[in-house]
Amino acid sequence: MSFSLNSIRMGGKEVLPLIEGGKGVAISTGASSGPWAAAGGIGTISAVIADAYDEHGNVIPHDYMGKSRRDRHNEMIDFSIRGTIDQVRKAWEISKGEGHININMLWELGGAQKILHGVLEKTKGMIHGVTCGAGMPFKLAELASKYGVHYYPIVSSGRAFNLLWRRAYKNAADLLGGVVYEDPWRAGGHNGLSNAEDPTKPGDPYPRVLELRKIMRKLGLDHVPIIMAGGVWNLKEWKDWIDNKELGPIVFQFGTRPLLTKESPISERWKKKLLELKSGDVLLQNFSPTGFFSSAIKNSFLGELVGRSDRQVDFRTEQDEEFNTEVMVARKKYIVRGEDAAKIENWVAAGYDQAMKTPDDTLLFVDADKATEIRKDQKDCVGCLSQCRFSSWADNEKNSTGRLADPRSFCIQKTLEDVAHDGNIEKNLLFAGHNAFRFGSDPFYSNGFVPSVKQLVDRIMTGD
Incomplete structure (x- = not known):
């Protein structure tokens, strides 16, 4: 079966319609997003408590010295700013200044806006866009406008986007790079399930994305790509979405598959664990202190x-x-x-x-x-x-x-x-999407094969 995938214009740049999903706290780094961008897609760096480097290239530990929560909160903001700047520079260097680099922010992070201001002030010309989810980022468009970058809100329904647009985004329409539809049942990390939705009964993403597109059409945004995130393993399974006039321009985000690459910073034990997962080994639960549902590996x-x-x-x-x-x-x-x-x-x-x-x-x-x-x-x-x-x-x-x-x-x-940072994978939280069990059955990973980012992007481009 032949498979073709055309490039798309996003954030003022021609790219492959493939985005590396952002994974917070030192997981989506310059080491992985740089090669993804160099391969022609959009690399994403997490701005959530990212790692900074010393003069020898070693990771600087996040040691909190403040005696009060407010003091430690301010240290966390400083860690995030310094670390994200270092990671952006690393990705920029790896992609030789030609790649498309986004940063991802958990909007419910304490000091999220301060962190974004601090990073964007020091990385002008290196960051093309800012992706935000886990909350309603009304200030995102205003912030993007100040620094001349594109913005990518993460939503789980057309209704949520409509509210964001009417209250805030309509004033910065030209910088809306795309709208991320994150499937609240299948995506890894924090999920946007509403009180009206049953966590045990996954909805079909097609009608939900179509509803989002219809709303965007009414707002004059038919040209703006929708980014399908959550549950995307290979593109052959989504061929009916590609060049689909009803859905309009579609881009695909991969969050879980980039975990298992040579450049991925997660531990070797974690990578081995991914190859051993079975169907049902990822649990959607609501223990997170954010109050959101989230999906993580059972351990x-x-x-x-x-x-x-x-x-x-x-x-x-x-x-x-x-x-x-x-x-x-x-x-x-x-x-x-x-x-x-x-x-x-x-x-x-x-x-x-x-x-x-x-x-x-x-x-x-x-x-x-x-x-x-x-x-x-x-x-x-x-x-x-x-x-x-x-x-x-x-x-x-x-x-x-x-x-x-x-x-x-x-x-x-x-x-x-x-x-x-190489902690115990049984005694810590391991975020992952619900397709993570497919590492063990996908022939691409036979005999424990771990690809480079470039090899993974090339594989995805074939449709597999």
Whole structure:
């Protein structure tokens, strides 16, 4: 079967309609995005707590010295700015100044706008576009206009884009480089599932993307590419989308496949793990401190979070007809339903003898070591999110969400930093898309073959 793929004009430059998806905290680096851009596609660098280098080319550790969360939050912003600038320069050098380089920002990152300003001021002429998701980035167009770069909002519905356009983007139409439709069921990392959508019932992306295109047509944006992200493994499976007049110009984003390349900075253990995955080994869950659903590889880290959340009961401070049983846990009294008292007794007997309150008037049961770890992680918060359900940090005057810290979640900065720097792949969060199991069955990766970025792009260009 023959397969052809034409280039497309994006961000004022002719490129292959292939984008490397951004993966935060030192995963989407200049080392991988530079070769992707050099191969003719769009390389993407994550601006989320990126790694900077010393004069010898060694990664500078992110050691937080501030005594307050606000101090550490400001350090995190500085780390992100310095690191992203270094990564952009590296990608620029690898692509010899000819490649198309975008940066990706988690809009819910604490200080996201400060980081983008800091990076774009120092990288003029090297960055073509800014991609933003995980939130509603209303200020994105204004920021892009200031620095003369294109912008690429990430949405999971036409309705979301319509709101962004009418409230903010219509004033910077000429710099809209593309609209990323990120499938909320199949993409890796954080997902944009709405309250009206069932996480267990994936929707067909075609009608959702078509709805987005219809909205864009009404707004005079038929020429602006839609970038299909999430669930894209090879292009032969999407041939009906290519040169489809109903959908208009379509570009494809690959987030998971670039993890397994020679240039990818993830550990060899992580790469080996990808080759061993089976169908169903990626879990869509809502433990993230961002409040968003996210998709990650099943391992002991996720297993512990599932088990932790299962050891949970409602409680009250005063008795009523339903909550009529008093229990004693670690010398504290709680009032629970009668049927829950036996569960608590069994959990305590099994060593889960520490009761932690959640913001939803439930008690969570963990062992002493986990309780100590949770409290320490909450105390050591670096303010990496604009609002964090785990630590109750918020990037506001009070530095607080006003809600109780939630022990059902985790410190995302801690685990992503660790796994990005050769940490344990069983005891950390491993983001991945739901097609990651295909590494093990795709003949391209036979006998443990790990391609270079150029080899991967060439493979994708054949349709496989």
